[in-house]
Amino acid sequence: MDISPVFFYVFAALAIGFSLSVILKKNPVGNAFSLVMVFFAFAGIYAILGAHLIAALQVLVYAGAIMVLFIFVIMLLNADEPSFDMGRSHIGIKIGAGTLCAILFCTFVWAIKESPINIPAGRFTPEAIQASGGNTQVVSELMFSEYILPFELTSVLLLAAIVGAVAIAKRKLGKN
Amino acid sequence: MEALTIIRPESLSLSSEQVRALMPYFLVFGGIMLATLLAVVKGIKPKWPVFLLAVATAVVGVVASANLIPDATIGMFNGMMVSDSYSHFFNVIFMASAGITILASLRYLDREQLQHPEYYVLVLLSALGMMLMTSALDLIVIFIALEIMSLAVYVLVGFRRTDKKSNEAAMKYFILGSAASAILLYGAALLYGATQSTNIHEILKFTQAQPAGMTPLFTLGVWLVMIGFLFKVASVPFHMWMPDVYEGAPAPVTGFMTTGLKAAAFASFMRFFISMGYGTTLSATLQAHIHDILWVSAVLTMIVGNVIALTQTNLKRMLAYSSIAHSGYLLVGLLAGSGTPGGYSAVVFYLVAYAIMNLGAFIILTVISNREDTGLNLHDVSGLASRSPWLSFAMAVFLFSMAGIPPTAGFAAKYMLFYSAIQAHETPLVIISVLCSSISVYYYLRVLVYMYMREPVGSAPASRVSMWSALAVALMVAMTLQFGVVPARLVEVTKRAVASL
Numbered sequence: 001m002d003i004s005p006v007f008f009y010v011f012a013a014l015a016i017g018f019s020l021s022v023i024l025k026k027n028p029v030g031n032a033f034s035l036v037m038v039f040f041a042f043a044g045i046y047a048i049l050g051a052h053l054i055a056a057l058q059v060l061v062y063a064g065a066i067m068v069l070f071i072f073v074i075m076l077l078n079a080d081e082p083s084f085d086m087g088r089s090h091i092g093i094k095i096g097a098g099t100l101c102a103i104l105f106c107t108f109v110w111a112i113k114e115s116p117i118n119i120p121a122g123r124f125t126p127e128a129i130q131a132s133g134g135n136t137q138v139v140s141e142l143m144f145s146e147y148i149l150p151f152e153l154t155s156v157l158l159l160a161a162i163v164g165a166v167a168i169a170k171r172k173l174g175k176n
Numbered sequence: 177m178e179a180l181t182i183i184r185p186e187s188l189s190l191s192s193e194q195v196r197a198l199m200p201y202f203l204v205f206g207g208i209m210l211a212t213l214l215a216v217v218k219g220i221k222p223k224w225p226v227f228l229l230a231v232a233t234a235v236v237g238v239v240a241s242a243n244l245i246p247d248a249t250i251g252m253f254n255g256m257m258v259s260d261s262y263s264h265f266f267n268v269i270f271m272a273s274a275g276i277t278i279l280a281s282l283r284y285l286d287r288e289q290l291q292h293p294e295y296y297v298l299v300l301l302s303a304l305g306m307m308l309m310t311s312a313l314d315l316i317v318i319f320i321a322l323e324i325m326s327l328a329v330y331v332l333v334g335f336r337r338t339d340k341k342s343n344e345a346a347m348k349y350f351i352l353g354s355a356a357s358a359i360l361l362y363g364a365a366l367l368y369g370a371t372q373s374t375n376i377h378e379i380l381k382f383t384q385a386q387p388a389g390m391t392p393l394f395t396l397g398v399w400l401v402m403i404g405f406l407f408k409v410a411s412v413p414f415h416m417w418m419p420d421v422y423e424g425a426p427a428p429v430t431g432f433m434t435t436g437l438k439a440a441a442f443a444s445f446m447r448f449f450i451s452m453g454y455g456t457t458l459s460a461t462l463q464a465h466i467h468d469i470l471w472v473s474a475v476l477t478m479i480v481g482n483v484i485a486l487t488q489t490n491l492k493r494m495l496a497y498s499s500i501a502h503s504g505y506l507l508v509g510l511l512a513g514s515g516t517p518g519g520y521s522a523v524v525f526y527l528v529a530y531a532i533m534n535l536g537a538f539i540i541l542t543v544i545s546n547r548e549d550t551g552l553n554l555h556d557v558s559g560l561a562s563r564s565p566w567l568s569f570a571m572a573v574f575l576f577s578m579a580g581i582p583p584t585a586g587f588a589a590k591y592m593l594f595y596s597a598i599q600a601h602e603t604p605l606v607i608i609s610v611l612c613s614s615i616s617v618y619y620y621l622r623v624l625v626y627m628y629m630r631e632p633v634g635s636a637p638a639s640r641v642s643m644w645s646a647l648a649v650a651l652m653v654a655m656t657l658q659f660g661v662v663p664a665r666l667v668e669v670t671k672r673a674v675a676s677l
Contacts (some may be wrong), residue, residue, distance in 0.1 A: 052278035115370070122372055147182045149253035153320045154309065156205070160301045160324050163212065164331035167294035 003048050011048070017039035030075045032067060039063040049124045053135040178625035190252070197250045197259030199286025200240040200267055201307060206299045207233025215293035218477040222293040227282055230296035232302075234275025241267035241307075245339070251675055255375055256314040263311035265524070265673035266443045269531055270310075270436050277432040280539040283642040284428055290335060299432065302328035306440035310447075314460070315374040318444055319357065322408070325440060327351050328434060342358065352407070352417045360404025366397030376451035381455040391413055395462060399453055402466075404464050405448065408441035409503045412476040422496035427552075429570035430492060431538025435531035442506055442527055446513075446520055449677055455514020470511055471605065477504030477613040485619050491541060491552045494619060495534070498578060501616060502530055508602070510607050512556045515600030520677070522589075522596040524644045525669040529589035529659060533577040536652030542569045543649075545639050557623065559632025567641065568627045570653050577656050579620040580613055585659035 019035040025031050039062040046055035092115050129138050190198070191610040211229045215222045223339035241264045269354030278296055285291045305325030311319045330353065334346025368374050370393040371382040407414040422425040422430045450456075455465060481501030511521035517524075544560065544567065545552050590613065597606045641649075659666050 001355055039222055057592050108336075108396065111396045115391035115393035141183050145188060147316075148253055149256045150314070150316045150320055152315065153324070155329065156301075156304070157320055157324045159208075159212075159296070160305070160327045163297050163301065167292060167298065168334065168337065 007048055008045065011041045011044040015045070029071070032070050032074060035068050035070070036063050039067070051135065052130075053139055122159075182431050186659050194259075197244060197247065197252065200237055200264070200271075201304070202245065203228040203240055204233055204237045204271070204300065204304050207236065208304065209237050211293070211300065215297065217467065220424060222292055226293040226296050230278050230300055231275055233300055234271050234278060237307075238268050238275065241265075242272060245673070254319050255377060257308075257311050259311060260446075260493045260673075260676035262443075262447075262673045262676050263307075265669060266310040266439060267307045269439050269528060269650060270303045270306040273432060273435040273439075273535055274299050275537055276517065276539070276651070277428050277436075279644040279648045280431070280542050281426075281428040282544050282612045282644055283640075284426065288336060290338050290428070292425075293490050295332070295335060297592070298328040298332050299612060300330070301438060302432075304675065306436055309440050309441040312444070313376050313447070313451075315367065318448075319361055319364060322360070322404075323357060323442075325437065326357065329429070332388060332429045333421060335426055335429065339424075341424040342426065343424075345421045348417055348423045348674050350575035356404050356407035356414070357413050358399050363397045363400025363402075363404060366393055366400060370397055370398075376448055380453055384457045387428065388498035395465075398462075400466055401448060402445075403674065404553065405441055405445040406473065406553075409438055409445065409506070410500050411507060412480045412500070413473075415477070415480065415503075417435040418498040418500060419493050420576075422499070423490060423492045427492065427538055427542040431497075431535050431542070434495070434534045434538065438499070438503070439527045439531055442510075442523065446510065446523065447677065449510060450514075450520070454507055469566075470507060474504050474507035474605065475646075477501065477507060479504075479566060479611060481610045482615045486615065488619070489554045491554065491557070491623065494623075495541075496621070498532070498616060501612065502526075502578075504612070505590070505609055506530075508597050509603070512593075512600035512602050514600075517599070518592075518596055518671065519674050521667065521670040522592040523672045525663070525667060526589040526593050528666065528670070529577070529585035531657075532652050532655045532659070533574045533584070533586055536570065536636055536649055536656065537574040537578070539645055539652070540567055540574070543645055544565065554623065554626050555630075557629035557631055558626045561625040562632060564641075565648075570649050572624055573622055573653050573656055575620040577660070581617075583660040585656045585663070588660050588663040592663075606607055650655050658659065 015038050018034045018041065021034040022031050022038065025034060039058060043055040043058040043063070044054075046058060124138070129135060132138055207229060211226050211233070214225045242257065244264040245261050245268075245482060247259070247261075249258060251258050277299055283300075285295060297417075302325050305321050305328065306324070309321035309325060310320055312321050330346055330350045334342055334436075335351050336342035364374055367379060370391055371379050373379055373382065403414065406415075410418040411676045422433070425433065454466060458466075471550075478501050481497050481499070481504055484615065485494050485497035485501065486496060506523055506526055509520070509526060513520035513523060541552055544557065544564070573584065577584035580587075580590040594606050594609060597603075607636065621642070
């Protein structure tokens with residue numbers, strides 16, 4: 001099944017546009033909603049790549065669960081627009097950063113254009129995945145066999161994050 | 177179309193040798209879990225049980241890893257992780273620096289009213305991340321281990337939550353560190369696109385098999401991963417975060433960062449550096465590029481670190497800039513590594529020596545600082561020798577070692593590093609390094625002048641040193657002098673460690 005590359009460019013443009021709006025907008029709720037759109041655009045790109053499971057999880061977990069938490073935090077913090085106003089940075093810094101970004105962008109474009117794109121297909125072609133039971137089965141089998149170490153380490157990472165969050169949040173100010 | 181065979185039986189079980197090789201990781205993780213549980217048990221005060229358990233875990237980790245250094249190399253988890261002399265040698269450094277940091281923190285946390293058991297758990301978790309990072313052979317695992325290590329340290333940096341500087345440091349470190357991690361991850365993705373593997377041994381095989389495969393995409397991937405590492409070791413121009421973070425973090429945490437974090441980043445960097453074929457299979461043009469850019473970065477790192485350190489009056493900030501300068505020397509060793517018989521062992525030796533002297537210096541800063549880490553300016557230590565002669569003596573040993581004056585470990589380390597660079601025909605680099613190193617003598621010895629030759633300002637009482645801190649400092653002094661006078665045994669071990677790469 002071939003999907004027109006136009007879809008890729010549409011989703012990529014959406015992702016980049018809304019990413020910019022995440023960092024440029026000053027209204028926190030607006031930022032959060034731009035982020036939702038970025039997540040949706042990513043889900044679209046995953047779907048084009050044939051990774052339907054990842055696309056579904058992206059929508060459920062990121063655009064769903066994590067965004068709800070974001071909105072809660074924004075609501076509880078009651079952050080207003082002025083606290084996002086960091087003042088204007090120096091014009092020289094802006095020009096310098098812009099130039100560097102442009103150079104970096106050109107390098108990336110050049111590198112990708114110069115590299116041969118006839119990279120041979122790997123093991124996980126859409127047909128092979130179909131034959132061995134579909135995306136969900138292949139991903140879960142991979143996760144619990146070949147990628148068991150990163151998978152288990154992710155839980156250690158989460159433990160570190162939980163302990164860290166407790167350490168930051170639980171202490172009462174000025175109390176031992 | 178036949179079905180993929182994904183589940184291979186050999187990847188689902190661990191042989192007894194593999195379990196043996198994983199013992200240090202299991203033991204440390206067990207200690208972490210137990211400490212976490214002890215911290216929340218009702219009815220007991222968590223301070224002492226968690227502290228003692230954390231120290232015990234560190235000691236057990238050191239012993240278990242040290243036992244495994246002579247063992248043969250064993251690959252695990254489809255080659256994603258390896259147990260070799262190199263990784264276990266570094267595991268000893270990480271667990272030792274975690275243990276010593278914990279010893280030095282007990283009284284500090286009491287004084288700052290921060291005595292929370294999470295502190296010890298986070299130090300151990302970060303050390304576990306370092307251990308995993310050094311033994312990881314897969315860019316995915318390296319990334320996750322890097323995140324385990326960094327996340328714990330981000331929290332430790334901001335542990336003085338009521339302090340504005342500590343908060344600022346944690347926030348800066350968190351944002352910049354996340355950006356660097358993202359760059360590393362992007363590089364890993366590009367490398368996967370160019371070589372079809374995230375395993376660094378597979379990537380090496382790829383460069384050996386087809387030199388034509390080193391497309392610009394490959395180069396870009398290599399560079400982005402390297403930038404991620406260069407950020408973690410704070411080489412110029414990725415050093416801006418370091419002084420603020422070092423100054424804002426609680427003093428024992430800063431000591432832990434300069435030793436553990438830097439050693440872990442360099443250990444993993446070295447693995448990646450060798451595995452992308454530098455000095456062996458990499459194409460000549462790409463090698464020349466990497467060499468030249470790292471050369472410039474090393475020189476800038478040494479000059480910026482040393483020159484800015486000259487102007488600092490806050491001791492923590494001064495040591496932060498000196499830490500940047502030491503990253504520069506280590507980069508010199510890295511560049512020279514492929515061209516010398518001793519290989520990268522000089523870098524490993526330097527990391528050990530640096531870890532010992534820096535940990536010692538930061539324990540002393542922890543002891544002499546006032547509440548909220550104030551009182552660490554140059555004039556605060558004037559006349560310290562008359563108040564606390566033993567502390568001043570220990571500090572003098574560490575400062576001599578950092579400046580590279582015999583008979584200390586720092587001298588032996590610098591000697592070996594520069595010697596290896598000369599063997600690799602990097603003479604201009606060595607000349608610059610030695611000149612920078614002589615600049616550094618000025619700001620290290622200035623602290624000595626203040627401690628020994630100035631009258632004390634005001635009447636500060638002698639700092640009370642806890643038994644644990646005294647033990648840790650004495651250990652560091654002994655090791656600094658021992659490795660300075662008879663470095664041969666350590667050199668042997670570092671050579672064996674590097675040979676297993």
